[in-house]
Each structure stands twice: as C-alpha cells, then as structure tokens.
Ligand SMILES: Nc1ncnc2c1ncn2[C@@H]1O[C@H](COP(=O)(O)OP(=O)(O)OP(=O)(O)O)[C@@H](O)[C@H]1O
C-alpha cells in the first residue's frame with residue numbers, strides 16, 4: 001500500500017435510481033440469499049426524481065466500517081449490509097489513483113470503509129428506497145474497489161441487500177430472473193430494454209403517506225409465504241404466464257396489454273397480502289379511490305388510458321402512455337385531491353411542466369377544474385388526502401458522480417460533510 005503514513009482518503013460517489021415493479025416480487029424461497037419465488041419485471045425511474053446518492057470512502061486511518069443514511073449514523077452489523085460488503089470485497093482489484101494512492105487487491109480485506117448515503121425521496125415509505133439504496137451501495141463500492149463491471153454479478157450482490165435492488169442496477173425495463181440454483185448464482189437481473197425504448201411513458205406518483213410503514217416488505221412477504229395459499233398459485237401458475245405477456249407488451253409498445261397486466265398484478269399482490277394471516281393492509285381509502293378513478297376512466301373509454309400499481313404502501317404509481325393522458329389524469333387527480341394548503345408549487349415535484357400541459361398554473365385553476373365526467377358522485381373531493389405528486393419518467397441505471405463537490409463525505413476528515 002502506498003502512502004503508509006495513513007492519512008489519505010480515497011472516495012467514489014454514485015447515484016442509483018429506484019424502480020417500480022409492474023410484475024411484483026413477493027415471497028422468498030431462501031431468506032438469507034434473498035431468492036424469490038417468482039420472476040418480476042420493473043421500470044427504472046428517472047434518478048433526478050427518485051434516487052439514492054452514495055459516497056464510499058476508504059482510508060487506513062478508519063478503525064471500522066461505518067455508515068450514515070440521510071445524515072444519521074446507522075448500524076452496518078445487519079446480515080444484508082455485511083453480505084454486500086463481503087461479496088464486493090471478495091471481488092476487489094488493485095487500485096492506483098492519480099494522486100499516487102495504491103491499494104493492492106489483498107489490502108481491501110484489511111481496510112475499512114465509510115459510507116454516506118442520501119435519498120432524494122422518503123425512506124421506507126413504500127417507494128423502494130431499499131432498492132435504490134442497495135443498488136447504489138454495491139455499484140459505488142464496486143467503483144471504489146475497481147470490481148470488474150459485470151452487471152449480472154453486481155445485480156446478484158445488490159439482491160442480497162434487498163431483493164428489488166437487483167433491478168435498479170439497470171435503466172429502462174428490467175427483469176429479475178428468479179433462477180433455479182440453490183446458491184443463487186442464476187438469480188440475477190437482466191435489462192429487457194433501455195429507457196429510450198418506450199420514452200413516451202409518463203409516471204405520476206401520488207404520495208399518499210410518507211410515514212414509515214407498519215409491516216416491512218421483508219416481514220410481510222415472509223408471512224405471506226408461510227400462510228397464503230394464493231401466493232403459491234400466483235408464483236407457480238399466474239406469474240410465469242404474465243411475465244411472458246409483459247415482455248411481449250414491452251417489446252411491442254402495447255400499452256393496452258401493459259396496463260392490464262400491471263393493474264392485475266398489483267391487485268393480485270394486494271390480494272395475497274389480504275390472504276396472509278394475519279392480513280396485511282398496505283393500501284388505504286385514498287389508494288382505493290385512486291384505483292376507482294382510474295378504473296372508471298379506463299372503462300368509460302373502453303381501453304386503458306393509464307395503469308396503476310401499488311407497492312408495500314398506500315402510494316399510487318400511475319403510468320400514462322403519453323403526456324396527453326398524463327395531463328388528463330392529473331386534472332382528474334387534482335379535482336379529487338386538491339392540495340391541503342393551496343400551495344401548488346410544492347404539491348407537484350419532479351417534472352412540474354406537466355402542470356402546464358394540464359393547463360393548471362394556479363390554485364384558482366385547480367378550483368375551476370370540472371369533475372371527471374365518468375365519476376358518479378362528482379361532488380366528492382378529498383382535500384389533503386394526497387401529500388404531494390411526483391411526475392417522473394423512465395430513467396437510466398446507476399452512474400458515477402464525478403463532480404467532487406457533490407460527494408457526501410469530506411475528503412479531509414473522512415466523515416460525512418457537516419458532521
Ligand atoms: N440510500 C440507502 N442506502 C443504503 N440502504 C438504504 C438506503 N435507503 C434505504 N436503505 C435501507 O432500506 C431500508 C428501508 O427499506 P424498506 O423495504 O423498509 O422500505 P422501502 O424500500 O422504502 O419500501 P419498499 O421496498 O416496500 O417499496 C432502510 O431501513 C435501510 O436499511
């Protein structure tokens with residue numbers, strides 16, 4: 001190792017997107033290795049709107065591995081963090097940076113890392129922060145330790161942090177192949193198509209509650225595996241067929257099929273939750289109202305105008321085939337769920353330009369919106385039931401952040417900036 005004095009700090013920063021499954025992963029056949037009972041398919045979201053940024057630093061002066069998440073120190077002792085660190089360290093290579101720091105392959109086992117990560121969206125609120133977070137951790141550690149760029153292998157390491165994280169290693173449309181091997185070596189994610197393949201899609205997320213949820217995905221799916229007969233049927237009979245159809249729908253830009261499969265799969269995942277003993281309720285009244293709004297609209301047009309999907313929380317992820325439908329959807333949503341404090345600018349985050357497409361520039365424009373024609377009880381409005389909306393699109397996979405001013409760790413102290 002060069003610079004034996006031990007005062008140097010070497011760092012890497014990366015940013016990884018989150019992803020939302022359109023064919024859900026729910027249930028493990030191996031808890032420790034995180035091997036699923038079925039394949040799943042997701043869309044990767046634009047990292048500008050939903051992503052984790054992680055800086056990893058190494059220095060001979062660090063006495064132990066440490067991590068800070070959103071500014072708070074958290075423990076790295078859990079099996080998932082340990083698996084990711086162990087698997088990446090195993091694959092570390094010689095490193096030589098332009099300042100003359102040299103780290104030999106075998107030195108990585110002795111060196112400790114500091115990790116600081118920040119999510120630009122709510123953590124543990126059913127918006128897949130663990131997916132963005134573990135993908136980012138594995139990707140960025142891989143960069144620091146000069147690990148060979150084998151994305152399949154990186155995805156299988158990220159999987160051991162959180163199952164859904166393996167899909168965030170790629171942009172666009174991603175499939176997590178469940179694999180057959182007991183050691184999990186073939187349980188990896190593959191990219192079906194990149195983010196440019198179907199870039200008309202617009203994603204609107206209604207953040208219904210950004211509070212941390214009661215039942216984590218991990219314990220929820222464990223209970224479902226143990227108690228839900230529907231889960232077995234879903235994994236063995238329903239999903240294999242849906243995955244094939246979904247791949248075909250994505251390949252051929254068939255929105256009708258894509259939307260039908262997405263909604264059906266979300267509903268079946270929540271049916272499995274209800275079939276679990278004791279039952280798990282991730283959606284709430286607001287989630288159900290959003291489903292009803294979309295279903296009525298789709299039914300009145302005779303063909304799907306938008307798709308909805310809900311993960312392990314009440315937030316709705318709505319996918320429109322184009323900006324026209326996204327703007328129409330937004331008008332209906334704003335009519336039903338006007339902002340609590342009349343502040344439109346903080347009510348729509350991400351790509352705010354969708355508001356102009358919808359012709360909504362002020363709170364007066366929201367108040368003047370007509371009730372959606374297809375609604376039977378047009379007078380029903382639920383002010384404040386949605387915290388805010390995020391307008392996003394498909395995005396790319398993890399990237400290195402080269403601007404050193406964006407690093408979360410101070411290169412002099414080796415500690416998170418501001419600590
Ligand atoms: N940026 C990050 N870096 C590393 N780990 C993270 C990061 N963000 C979240 N995590 C890990 O993920 C956990 C939250 O995962 P959890 O599954 O409870 O919520 P979620 O991923 O937001 O929701 P869901 O997966 O149900 O959509 C955190 O407690 C932390 O261990």
Ligand SMILES: C[C@@](O)(CCOP(=O)(O)OP(=O)(O)O)CC(=O)O
Nearest residue numbers: 021024025162163164217218311312
């Ligand atoms: C509902 C889901 O979002 C479940 C995600 O579960 P996690 O990946 O968070 O679970 P662990 O593997 O236990 O960490 C569906 C999906 O993303 O496919």
